[in-house]
Amino acid sequence: MQLLKVNSVKMYYKIEGKGWVKAVDDVNIWVDKRAALGLAGESGCGKTSLALTIMKLLPPNGKIFGGSVLLDGEDIFKLSDEEFRRKIRWKTISMIPQGAMNALNPVVKVGDQIVEAILIHEDVDEEEARGRVRELFELVGLDPNRVDAYPHELSGGMKQRAMIAMALACNPKLVIADEPTTALDVIVQAQVLKLIKDLQRRLNLSLILITHDLSIISEICDSVAIMYAGKVVEYGPVELVYEEPMHPYTRGLLAAVPDVKGKRRRLESIPGAPPDLLSPPRGCRFNPRCKYAEKICAVEEPPLVKLGDGRLVACHKVGD
Amino acid sequence: MKELIRVENLKKWFPVRKGFLSSLLGGEQLYVRAVDGVSFKIMEGEIFGLAGESGCGKTTTARAILRLVEPTEGKVYYRGVELTSLDKKQLRKVRRELQIIFQDPYESLNPRMLICDIVAEPLLVQGVGGSKSEREERVAKALESVGLTPPEEFMYRFPHELSGGQRQRVAIARALILRPKFIAADEPVSMLDMSIRAGILNLMLDLKEKFGLSYLYITHDLATAKYVCDRIAIMYLGKIVEEGPAISVIDEPLHPYVKALIESVPTPNPRVKVGEIPIKGEVPTPIDIPPGCRFHPRCPYATDKCKVKEPPKVEVEKNRYVACHLLS
Numbered sequence: 073m074q075l076l077k078v079n080s081v082k083m084y085y086k087i088e089g090k091g092w093v094k095a096v097d098d099v100n101i102w103v104d105k106r107a108a109l110g111l112a113g114e115s116g117c118g119k120t121s122l123a124l125t126i127m128k129l130l131p132p133n134g135k136i137f138g139g140s141v142l143l144d145g146e147d148i149f150k151l152s153d154e155e156f157r158r159k160i161r162w163k164t165i166s167m168i169p170q171g172a173m174n175a176l177n178p179v180v181k182v183g184d185q186i187v188e189a190i191l192i193h194e195d196v197d198e199e200e201a202r203g204r205v206r207e208l209f210e211l212v213g214l215d216p217n218r219v220d221a222y223p224h225e226l227s228g229g230m231k232q233r234a235m236i237a238m239a240l241a242c243n244p245k246l247v248i249a250d251e252p253t254t255a256l257d258v259i260v261q262a263q264v265l266k267l268i269k270d271l272q273r274r275l276n277l278s279l280i281l282i283t284h285d286l287s288i289i290s291e292i293c294d295s296v297a298i299m300y301a302g303k304v305v306e307y308g309p310v311e312l313v314y315e316e317p318m319h320p321y322t323r324g325l326l327a328a329v330p331d332v333k334g335k336r337r338r339l340e341s342i343p344g345a346p347p348d349l350l351s352p353p354r355g356c357r358f359n360p361r362c363k364y365a366e367k368i369c370a371v372e373e374p375p376l377v378k379l380g381d382g383r384l385v386a387c388h389k390v391g392d
Numbered sequence: 393m394k395e396l397i398r399v400e401n402l403k404k405w406f407p408v409r410k411g412f413l414s415s416l417l418g419g420e421q422l423y424v425r426a427v428d429g430v431s432f433k434i435m436e437g438e439i440f441g442l443a444g445e446s447g448c449g450k451t452t453t454a455r456a457i458l459r460l461v462e463p464t465e466g467k468v469y470y471r472g473v474e475l476t477s478l479d480k481k482q483l484r485k486v487r488r489e490l491q492i493i494f495q496d497p498y499e500s501l502n503p504r505m506l507i508c509d510i511v512a513e514p515l516l517v518q519g520v521g522g523s524k525s526e527r528e529e530r531v532a533k534a535l536e537s538v539g540l541t542p543p544e545e546f547m548y549r550f551p552h553e554l555s556g557g558q559r560q561r562v563a564i565a566r567a568l569i570l571r572p573k574f575i576a577a578d579e580p581v582s583m584l585d586m587s588i589r590a591g592i593l594n595l596m597l598d599l600k601e602k603f604g605l606s607y608l609y610i611t612h613d614l615a616t617a618k619y620v621c622d623r624i625a626i627m628y629l630g631k632i633v634e635e636g637p638a639i640s641v642i643d644e645p646l647h648p649y650v651k652a653l654i655e656s657v658p659t660p661n662p663r664v665k666v667g668e669i670p671i672k673g674e675v676p677t678p679i680d681i682p683p684g685c686r687f688h689p690r691c692p693y694a695t696d697k698c699k700v701k702e703p704p705k706v707e708v709e710k711n712r713y714v715a716c717h718l719l720s
Contacts, residue, residue: 114585227674257445258612260674262656262666284586287615291658291666311662328590332615332642332657333664339619341591345555 074142075278076126076165076246077102081139083125093349095121097302098139100376100384103246108272108279110289110310112325113299116346119282120170122299123248127167128156143246162193166239170250170282173231176223182231183209183219186238193242208237213267229260236267240275247272250282265292286329290314298322301347301357304376308383318385320362356388364389393435396574396606397457402430402466404449404456408679424678426452428630429466431705434574439600439607441621441638443614445653445675448627450610454576457608458490459483470574488518491567495579497559501551508547511535511566518570534565537602538595557588564595568603576608581616593620614657618642626650629678629686632705636712646714649687685717693718 078101084092095118103109111119124130126141128149140147148160169175177185183205190201206216212233223231232252239247249268253261269292272279281293289296290310297307298321306319317323324342344361347353353360359369368388376386385391405423427449434440442450456463459475468475470486478486491514494500501510511531515521521530528547535543538561551559560580567575577596581589597620599605611617617624621638626647634647645651652671670692676682682689688698697717705715714720 114587229674257675258614259445259652259656259669259671262658262669265658266666285658286586287658287660290660290662314660314662325587326660328587329660330590330615330619331659331661332618332654333659334661336619336639339590339593341589341594342587343591345557345588346585 073105074102075105075107075144076280077142078122078126079140079142081122081125081141082137083121083130084135084137085121085131086133086135087350091350094302094352095134095349096125097352099299099302099304101297101304101307103278103280104294105245105278106272106276107295108269108281108293110293110296111280111282111299112284112286112289112296114284114346116349117299118302118349119299120250121302123167123250123280123282127161127165127248128153129161129167162189162244163242164244165246165248166242166244168232168235168239168247168249168252171255172235173228173255176231176234178223180222181220182223182226182234183221186219186234186241189238190241204241205237208240209234211240211271212237227260228256229264232256232260232264233267236264236271240271243275244277246278246280248280248282251284252281253288254283254285261288268292286314286325287331298325301352302349303357303386304384305358305386306383307376307385308381312381312383318379318383318390319358319387320364320389321358324361356386393437395433396436396438396471397434397608398467398469399433399453399457400431400467400469402427402453402456402468403464404452404461405464422679425630425681426678427456427463428678428681430627430630430632431466432625432632432635434606434608436573436606437600437604438622439596439609439620441609441611441617441624442627443611443617443624444627445612447629447675447678449630449678450612450627451578453627454492454578454608454610458487458492458576460492484518488520488570489573490576491570491572491574492576492578493560493563493567493580496583497556497563498551498583500563501559503551505550506547507535507549507551507554507562510551510562511569514566514570520570530569531565534569535562537568537599538562538565539591540565555588556584557591560584560592561595564592564599568599571603572605574606574608576610578610579612580609582611582613589616596620614642614654615659626653629675629681631686631715632713633687633716634712634714635705636709640712646708646712646719647687647716648691648693648718685715 081099083096084094113119141149186205187201209216214233253264296310296313297304300321306322317326327340355370356374359365374386374388376384378384404427405425408422444450455461457468508531512527521527532543540546540561581592624638624641625632625635628649634650645654652669655667671690673690684700685698685703688694703715703717705713706720708714708719
């Protein structure tokens with residue numbers, strides 16, 4: 073059962089005097105109920121922009137050019153801003169933005185910051201909100217007595233737990249976590265990932281985890297969408313995509329990642345660099361870096377096609 | 393293999409700045425004990441890894457070896473010459489053979505200089521450049537050896553015109569131009585995208601073979617460490633806790649901290665998951681280092697001895713060194 077379906081969504085940023093940056097360009101993905109989707113790709117591929125589009129949290133120069141986002145079948149792009157704020161954002165879909173733990177207000181107690189978030193979105197009094205924050209702290213493995221701590225009194229891992237508590241404050245159905253462990257050391261990262269996975273299962277949540285680190289997705293996600301230059305190039309169950317990647321870009325990425333627990337093998341890099349999205353290459357956006365590229369790849373854009381095994385791939389060389 | 397660098401009981405303590413009042417009252421001077429007694433050797437033609445979590449002292453160790461920060465205590469030898477006792481002039485001369493690459497290629501290259509001037513600068517500093525055309529020839533060769541070909545296409549551009557991977561290649565070319573014997577590489581790929589990382593790591597490996605280089609590879613990323621390092625040392629709170637051949641340390645760690653550290657690393661293999669991590673809490677501050685074994689407050693196996701006596705680093709198997717009372 074799909075919880076969220078993103079249909080042909082386009083979102084471009086306007087750069088004054090230069091044109092439009094095609095950050096999210098005709099993206100189709102979905103997240104099942106109680107499932108975890110990993111959104112992977114290198115910096116600038118549009119993964120964070122896609123999340124901000126779903127949350128309608130775009131900067132003034134970001135504009136949605138079409139498509140729909142269905143939540144339980146209802147098109148949430150059709151809602152008014154007021155309805156979206158009241159019914160969707162934080163209530164149904166919440167987000168742990170990138171670097172959010174460093175964006176906590178340093179002069180306000182951590183608990184009070186979460187109480188504020190609850191009071192804005194829910195029809196409860198302050199006492200009830202405070203009670204809920206203590207419960208949330210317990211849920212994410214923090215001592216409930218630390219609700220009165222200031223951000224600087226908490227370690228990085230504890231602050232990230234508090235951010236997770238804040239994201240869960242209004243019992244959402246979907247949590248979008250953008251690079252939730254990037255600033256953390258590896259042992260703390262492992263603990264936070266285990267917490268996210270555990271909460272996702274216990275609370276029957278859907279999760280979109282955004283990261284550049286393919287290993288994190290393999291650790292806690294069920295399916296994966298690989299993005300390149302504003303497009304999804306491959307989408308499917310993690311085991312399928314990781315063990316038999318079909319798109320040349322996915323193959324390239326996986327060949328570039330060392331495995332600490334596997335045999336040492338020669339890594340391969342992908343030549344070149346991602347394109348400028350002000351004027352992406354014609355045809356397949358990966359074609360200038362692709363060793364399998366043929367004439368058609370530079371002319372015609374490959375559609376995202378469903379294969380027999382259930383995955384989707386956008387490549388002229390796959391499936392025929 | 394011959395010894396290239398020997399580090400003996402290296403320490404770097406940074407004084408903690410005190411407030412006005414406490415300096416008047418003359419309270420005890422506190423120190424951040426960033427590096428607190430580290431010893432190891434790097435052999436010729438070897439990549440030696442120094443790995444650990446943030447704040448463990450790995451970067452400070454590299455800087456203290458090159459005397460970019462002055463060590464508080466301890467000695468560093470390069471081919472038998474004690475670097476720690478050289479005066480400025482002597483030091484500048486041997487620095488020709490000792491180079492460093494930094495983490496962030498967006499910060500380590502002067503944005504207002506052309507690539508050819510950036511790469512040629514060490515020649516001018518050392519006064520070995522010769523004429524302008526000789527310098528340009530050497531720059532071209534250095535750029536070629538890091539895969540920026542044809543070099544003319546890169547020499548007259550500015551750093552902002554290059555990608556992150558290309559910039560890091562320029563930084564490597566700058567380090568190579570004096571034909572060094574040793575390069576300290578401080579997280580050289582952690583700012584780069586993953587498809588670019590492999591290219592830089594492979595370049596480092598190729599240059600090692602081609603020029604007989606040795607590296608000190610500083611990283612928090614054990615997967616890349618396993619890929620490039622011959623030997624590795626894992627640091628915790630300013631001390632080495634385990635040292636040995638990279639593959640054996642990472643595949644079969646012995647120290648309880650190193651075991652937890654490696655277990656924590658996720659892998660791109662969806663069938664291998666991170667297991668139980670028995671250790672508690674987070675790394676304490678290096679101002680207030682626990683007595684005895686520094687790891688004992690977080691160690692599930694700590695005994696009374698661990699709380700009072702600091703374990704020395706001893707050889708527990710051939711070439712495997714561990715600082716843990718449980719193993720010695």
